[in-house]
Amino acid sequence: MKVLYHHRTQGKRVEGVHIRGVANALRELGCEVRVVSFPGADPEREPVAATTGEGKGRLATLVSRLPGVLFEFAELGYNLVTWWRIRAEIRRNRPDFIYERYSLFLFMTIWIARSEGIPIILEINDSAVVQRLRPLWLKSLARRIEAWCMTHATGIVFISTYFRNLLADHYGRLPPSVVSPNAVDARFDPTRCDRDALRRAQGLEGRVVCGHMGVFARWHGVPGFVESIIDRLDEAPGLTLLIVGDGEDLPAVRREVEARGLGDRIRLPGRVPHHEIPQWVACMDYAFLPDSNEYGSPMKLFELMAMGVAVVAPDYDPVAEVIESGRTGWLFPRKDVRACVDQVLALCGREDERERVGAAARAYIERERRWRNNAQQLLSLLPGAQGATA
Known part of the structure; x- marks a missing residue:
């Protein structure tokens, strides 16, 4: 089966991970996949070096400004x-279907697919009806275009049930759809890592390590979490925080940690290449996710759980759709930073619970959230296939 995978992103960081995951999973299922990217983008070439800022092509840089x-x-x-x-x-090699990562104002792919009689499946990670970091000026036009796209696709892949219900409320009856949260590839497997050796290399032997991966930005909640826990670390003397990632708020957090003399208790290695993430996660006993949003599917959640590292996470619907509190992770009331800190500190002394919940988290990922699962779900949306829901 020939697949044309189209997207209008730079394919960096999480976007690139998702694009590679789906494309490679489709190939594993026997599909021939051609990825058409934004000019200058190459999401299938995974970055090998960690940098504080992703390089952009000249066109993307000009447009973004x-x-x-x-x-x-x-x-x-x-x-x-x-x-x-x-x-x-299409003229070069007509596909059996088109798979598109939906972007605001982009309607031409659906128009062409319908005129050519080619099925098209949309993957929805963004929408004109949700709060976005970049203000939307042409909101009315964006929603009209989005309504047309949502109701004229062959099928739709949503990253959460909340997102599907939200768009159905706005746009009425939608085409057949599936809910397909993020997933992980085979590299996220704790049996591939020598955990003891990795912990020795980082000077973490004999410690309880609670970790996090992600961007240092207010909307992800890491600075607020560090501010809240920094005065309470004495409540858990054996606890070390390992926070991997970078962002605009990292320098301020690093200065505060160093000023308090806590550089050994709160480790801030910065950003690391994605292929090294499993090695860092292998050093963790459990993890925390301070904040998210109402509709998103945090990639880090799945990568941590796949490594047998259970997560303390906010109870947004998409997160609760993945975590069963007390069985595959621990949920706290969203936006309640103190509750998150309380749970992290309490779990420091509960080794048996951490191991039990971590094992259940890994089993869930192995059963349901490898990229192969996502590929099988989207293929079920094609005409004549079984498994889609209206």
Whole structure:
């Protein structure tokens, strides 16, 4: 089966992980996959070096610097680029179906697919009806275009049930759909890591290590968590925090940790290449996710759980859809930083519980959340296939 996978992202960081995961899983199932990316992007070439800032192509850099409404007009204009590129791909090697990572204002792929009689499946990670980091100036137009796309696709892949219900409320009856949260590849397997050797290399022997991976930004909650726990570390003398990642708030957090003389208790190695993440997770006994959002599916959640590291996480619907509190992780009331800190400190002394819940988390991922599961779900949306829900 020939698949044309189209996206309008830079394919960096989590986006690239997701694109590679789905594309490679489809190939493992016997599909021939051609990925068409934003000019200059190459999500299938995984970055091998850790940097504090991702390099962008010249075109992407210029577009990203445009002020609000001009940026959105540029997104609209990208439909002309899509028209030329998708039609060329179809003439060169007509696909059996098109799979597109949906982007705001992008409607041309669906228009072409319908005119050519080719099934098209949309993967929804963003929407004009949710709160976004970048303000949406042409919101009314974006929603009209989105409504047309949502109701004219062959099928839709949502990252959470909350997201599916939200868009159904806004746009009415949708095409057949599946809920397909994020997943992980085979590298996230604790049997592939020498945990003791990795912990020795980081000077973590004999410690209880609670970890986190992600961006240091206020909306992810890491700075607030560190601010809240920093005065309470004496309550858990054996606890060390291992926080992997970078971002605009990392320097301030690092200065505070160093000023308090806690560099050994709160480790901040910065950003590491994605292929090294399993080695860092292998050093952790459990993990924390301070904050998320109402509709997203945090990639880090699945990567941690796959390594047998259970997570203290906020009770947003998409997270609760993955974590059964007390069995595959621990949920706390969203936005309640103190509750998150309380749980992290309490678990420091509960080795048996950490191991039991971590093992159950890993079993869940192995059973349901490898990329192969996602590929099988999206294939079920094709005409004549079974398993999709309306």
